[in-house]
Amino acid sequence: MQMDPNKIYPGIRLLLNTGNHDAALLSLEKMMEVFPDHAVARKDLGMLYCNLGDFERALENIEAAVELDPENIGFKKSLAQLYDEKLNRIGDAAKIYVEIVSRYPNEVEALFKLSKICVLLGKPTEAVVFCQRILAIEPWHQEAREFFSRLSESKDGSSSYKIKDVSLPATKGVISQSTEGPASDIPRQALAKEGEQAKIKYRACENVRVLVCIASSGVKNHPYTIRMLEEFAKMPFDVDVIVRGTEIIDYPRRLREKLGIRHIRHPRSEGYRLTYFHRCDVTYLQDEYDLYIYNEHDQLITRENIEGYLFHAKDFPGEIIPGFLRYGHLPEEDPHARSEKYLIDIFEHSGFDPSPAIEYPWVEVNGRRYFSTKNRHQGSWFMTREQLKRAIQSDGFVASWHGGPYGVSEQACSDPYTQCGFDMKVIPYDDLDNFLIHHMPDRYTYTGMPLLMLKSYLAGIKEPSLIFRKPSTKFSSGNLIANPKIGAPCRHEYNGP
CATH class of the missing domain: 1.25.40.10 (Tetratricopeptide repeat domain)
Incomplete structure (x- = not known):
């Protein structure tokens, strides 16, 4: 029985x-x-x-x-x-x-x-x-x-x-x-250790030329723009800056001399088109720099962001491109909260679950682990010279607003990741802290997700979703095909920066 x-x-x-x-x-x-x-x-x-x-x-x-x-x-x-x-x-x-x-x-x-x-x-x-x-x-x-x-x-005035x-x-x-x-018992310690090791490798990326393009509409964000430029001025890179704006900005002399700032003023009616002029700028200067950055006027890009990008992008397959996440802090009256990061691109509707905002939680590229998010907007874009040439070769880089889920200003930052020949934007898992960009106004913090929540979610993923082991696809000016759309949004108004 x-x-x-x-x-x-x-x-x-x-x-x-x-x-x-x-x-x-x-x-x-x-x-x-x-x-x-x-x-x-x-x-x-x-x-x-x-x-x-x-x-x-x-x-x-x-x-x-x-x-x-x-x-x-x-x-x-x-x-x-x-x-x-x-x-x-x-x-x-x-x-x-x-x-x-x-x-x-x-x-x-x-x-x-x-x-x-x-x-x-x-x-x-x-x-x-x-x-x-x-x-x-x-x-x-x-x-x-x-x-x-x-x-x-009660707090004692310190940061905790x-x-x-x-x-x-x-x-x-x-x-x-x-x-x-x-360190394996505490993910943040492991991440810190990996980040320190990666920083040593990034030092080999110092001798590069960087072009930074900034769109500045209105006047209320000028203090953030100056703060951003001060950060660029401290970097060991050879940085040039083009600002296209609707108002005059009083740049400190040391910043003008250090960064060679070219400020081009536009009528206020053209505020929404500033990004498209910048795409013409980088197309015109596509052979002059090693790294090209477009940034909104209120985001703080750091040396670690640039070093990290150059390190991870150097051996990527041509169809994959590194990306960033933006974060904000809680209000200043909470001194401890100034060290805490809340991801404003991981949307509020996901609650305590990051998974609705994650496209692929584990993407393996050349043996390294990355992840991708469904939201491509990050308030900026980064491209190496080879990546820029790939984008220009596509039909989507210098194009007017085309509808879709992103508004005009968001498309300024999302287009390179959605319609310029790249299949996926990925973010390094083991080096995530160096791929975070501070949105200085901290305006959307309460709709964000604590960084710890995202790290804990990703740490629980045990197997890759996708694996890429293709060699890097290189583009040179000799391989480029003339694109009739280049310069279209600027028509005959554009004569170079």
Whole structure:
């Protein structure tokens, strides 16, 4: 007669409920010999091993339970708790909790665990966000209210919150251990390490000529434009700047001399067409520079952005191009928040789940990992000389507004990634921090997603979506075919910058 595990298990459950753990352990071990795929029994066996301090067997059984029933949130919570409280694998625990709240935004227990993990990872602002979410769902949640109170205590004028005794008893000591443990346990440490290694490689990119084109409409963003130019002036590159604007800007003399600024004033009625004049500029100067940048007048491009772009673009297949994400900060009255980054191109409607905004979470290019977003707008575009020639050769670079999901100003930045011969814009996973551009007005921060959320989501992806191993496609001026559309938006008005 064949045994039915569903008739055996209730007796074991009774042993567990009455505290007879020794007998329950023996019964579960025997049951696993006959029914190794019984997920609930496997999870209970793992929890018993955990209570006995045998964390290796606990991990083996709870991971097996999750694999047998991947939709069971309770199993995932047990695994995350084991990672967090017993194995000091905080990053792995965070990935699981992020996965849970991505699918179930009102899962209060997971939100509360995430708030505590954020503190352990040095992200108290994200912890506050999670606590606020909990209290919006359950205003009576006493633990969340007390934890939120500690996080929100008076600040001492420094760049961090005063946080007192924020760890649960089971996690005491993890804060000091986590900063000394393996980098693989904390994604941000691994990213920082990779970023430092990459910066060393970027130093070989210093001897390049860069042309920066800026569209400046109106006067309210002039302080941001000056701040942007000051950053370019500090760089080791040979930078030239062309500004096309509807108003006069009073540039400091040192910036004019350092950057050779050419300011071309246009009638206010042409404000929306400034970007198309810039495309004529770079077409006219396509053989003069190594890197071409178009930027809106309120975004801060850094040396690391340029070094990173040159490093990653040098061996790319011709149809792939690196891209960036924009971020903002919370208001200045929160001094700690000035160090936190909220991605304004990961839209608000995605909530705690970045996946709706991600096209491919893992794109492998020449052995390196990248990802792509559905939103191509980034307030700027970067192209090497070879990439620019490819764009010019297409029918879409110097073209008038053509409708679609992006407005006129957005198309100024998105067209190179959508209709200029490139199949995909990708962002480096292991070097993400150097591919973030600050939108200085911080105007859209509250619609953005915390950077930590995106990193945690991407860290949970285990296999590539796409793989490219093609050699880089090079374009030279001798291979270019004359494009009758070049110069069309400018008609006879354009005589060079």
